[in-house]
Amino acid sequence: MSERVNLIALKGIPKIKPGDNLANIIIDSVSKSNIILEEGDILVIAQSIVSKSRGFLVDLNKIEPSDYANMLHESMKPLATKENIPIKDPQIIQLILNESNEVIRASHVMIVETKHGFVCANAGIDRSNVEGDNMVTLLPENPDEEATKIKDDLKNLVHKNIAVIISDSFGRPFRRGAIGVAIGLSGIDAVLDKRGKYDLYGKELKSTIIGQVDNLASAAQLIMGEADEGFPIVLIKGYEFEINNQAKISSIIRERNSDLFREKKSDIDVIKTLKARRSYKLGFSSKEVDEELIRECIDLSRWAPSAHNGQFWRYIILSKGAKRNQLINRMNEKLKKDLINEGKSESTIKLKIEKTRNQFLNSPYLILLCLDKHDLELHEGDERNLNELFMGIQSISSSATYLLLALESKKLSSCWYCAPLFAKKIIRRELNLPESYIPMAFFTVGYPLDVPKAPFRKNLDDILFKIED
Numbered sequence: 001m002s003e004r005v006n007l008i009a010l011k012g013i014p015k016i017k018p019g020d021n022l023a024n025i026i027i028d029s030v031s032k033s034n035i036i037l038e039e040g041d042i043l044v045i046a047q048s049i050v051s052k053s054r055g056f057l058v059d060l061n062k063i064e065p066s067d068y069a070n071m072l073h074e075s076m077k078p079l080a081t082k083e084n085i086p087i088k089d090p091q092i093i094q095l096i097l098n099e100s101n102e103v104i105r106a107s108h109v110m111i112v113e114t115k116h117g118f119v120c121a122n123a124g125i126d127r128s129n130v131e132g133d134n135m136v137t138l139l140p141e142n143p144d145e146e147a148t149k150i151k152d153d154l155k156n157l158v159h160k161n162i163a164v165i166i167s168d169s170f171g172r173p174f175r176r177g178a179i180g181v182a183i184g185l186s187g188i189d190a191v192l193d194k195r196g197k198y199d200l201y202g203k204e205l206k207s208t209i210i211g212q213v214d215n216l217a218s219a220a221q222l223i224m225g226e227a228d229e230g231f232p233i234v235l236i237k238g239y240e241f242e243i244n245n246q247a248k249i250s251s252i253i254r255e256r257n258s259d260l261f262r263e264k265k266s267d268i269d270v271i272k273t274l275k276a277r278r279s280y281k282l283g284f285s286s287k288e289v290d291e292e293l294i295r296e297c298i299d300l301s302r303w304a305p306s307a308h309n310g311q312f313w314r315y316i317i318l319s320k321g322a323k324r325n326q327l328i329n330r331m332n333e334k335l336k337k338d339l340i341n342e343g344k345s346e347s348t349i350k351l352k353i354e355k356t357r358n359q360f361l362n363s364p365y366l367i368l369l370c371l372d373k374h375d376l377e378l379h380e381g382d383e384r385n386l387n388e389l390f391m392g393i394q395s396i397s398s399s400a401t402y403l404l405l406a407l408e409s410k411k412l413s414s415c416w417y418c419a420p421l422f423a424k425k426i427i428r429r430e431l432n433l434p435e436s437y438i439p440m441a442f443f444t445v446g447y448p449l450d451v452p453k454a455p456f457r458k459n460l461d462d463i464l465f466k467i468e469d
């Protein structure tokens with residue numbers, strides 16, 4: 001256990017540019033300050049200069065925001081104004097999304113899980129201490145690799161084992177104020193496992209694990225500063241630790257299934273799914289779709305509401321192949337006949353048929369939704385029966401909506417097509433379906449190749465009305 005630890009901010013570190021070698025810069029600084037690097041020293045280096053030296057810089061003007069980024073911008077704007085913090089523009093939101101595995105919260109700031117697995121605000125993307133109004137730094141792609149490169153360069157230069165920690169400052173969920181945390185390391189374990197050791201009274205420690213690299217990063221931050229203090233590298237002497245060249249920062253990240261702090265599913269996921277779902281009418285990727293995923297989504301669509309809890313929906317999965325091709329050909333023959341009878345021109349007919357034909361033939365899965373009229377509660381009287389049929393249709397539509405959202409949540413794209421309505425008999429015959437099945441809709445399903453544009457939506461005021469006394 002160390003009795004005294006010294007923290008020394010390295011002086012004379014220049015403004016870092018892409019391509020700069022940080023080990024050379026460190027050696028230059030220590031030799032000018034008459035500091036001797038010793039075995040077991042630790043260097044804490046601010047992420048911003050590591051990112052700059054390695055060119056992890058992005059010009060926000062070159063980022064094209066997606067619909068989702070624009071949607072988040074609109075929903076975060078009033079919350080940022082309320083909190084009196086700058087409003088994030090869609091470009092930076094898009095960049096945060098690009099750098100993240102998951103958005104955990106999007107309120108006045110975005111809390112995300114970065115590609116590395118760190119949970120932090122704005123994916124660690126930083127505007128401060130970067131030249132140019134629209135330039136930002138990203139976290140290094142592999143911070144451990146960056147730390148190892150600096151450690152190895154130093155070893156070649158001074159022949160000493162010096163551990164390297166790359167630090168950033170993160171806010172914390174339950175306490176105000178950002179503190180230094182380690183985002184990358186080399187030569188030092190992320191945590192100090194005290195389990196099996198004894199406390200003052202001889203009791204065995206059962207669960208004590210110290211976040212030693214975060215403690216060191218936080219201590220270094222005391223003299224590193226945040227703004228323009230300009231001490232991005234801190235040398236720590238006297239901290240006792242075991243050198244471990246296999247150490248990895250990932251060992252400090254809580255595993256999801258034992259992370260009690262993180263909510264399993266947040267509202268934002270629901271909102272995201274609702275808004276991100278699009279009718280996908282573009283080409284599908286060749287990435288194979290696991291049929292189990294389709295089954296899971298249809299399983300979820302069983303939870304939709306239905307009149308009298310009638311659950312009139314019946315789903316039929318049509319995988320690619322001769323059966324599906326024959327069905328589509330028969331349907332197209334009928335469509336052609338119908339359109340000729342309607343007096344449509346040959347070119348219109350060709351266009352109309354081809355528009356959907358390829359989607360039906362080529363989508364990795366095609367799902368047919370039928371209404372089983374066997375389950376309808378039919379009563380005496382035409383109007384009553386018609387309304388029961390409407391209820392059945394409304395019910396299967398709600399199930400279909402569940403299906404589309406479930407597919408979206410699995411990152412599968414789909415589109416609802418009404419073509420089966422126009423070929424009920426043919427479908428029943430070709431697929432050998434019971435007479436009571438009314439074919440209602442097709443859903444194409446697959447992984448997308450492209451991002452469809454969001455279609456026009458009426459304003460809330462155009463569709464919502466209030467009747468008052």
Ligand SMILES: Cc1cc2nc3c(=O)[nH]c(=O)nc-3n(C[C@H](O)[C@H](O)[C@H](O)COP(=O)(O)O)c2cc1C
Binds near residue numbers: 419
């Ligand atoms: C009942 C129903 C039938 C539809 N039929 C077709 C269709 O036959 N062909 C087609 O291209 N899109 C069809 N769509 C998809 C709509 O064009 C699409 O939902 C709409 O343009 C809004 O786009 P969005 O789903 O991306 O928000 C259908 C959608 C519904 C709900």
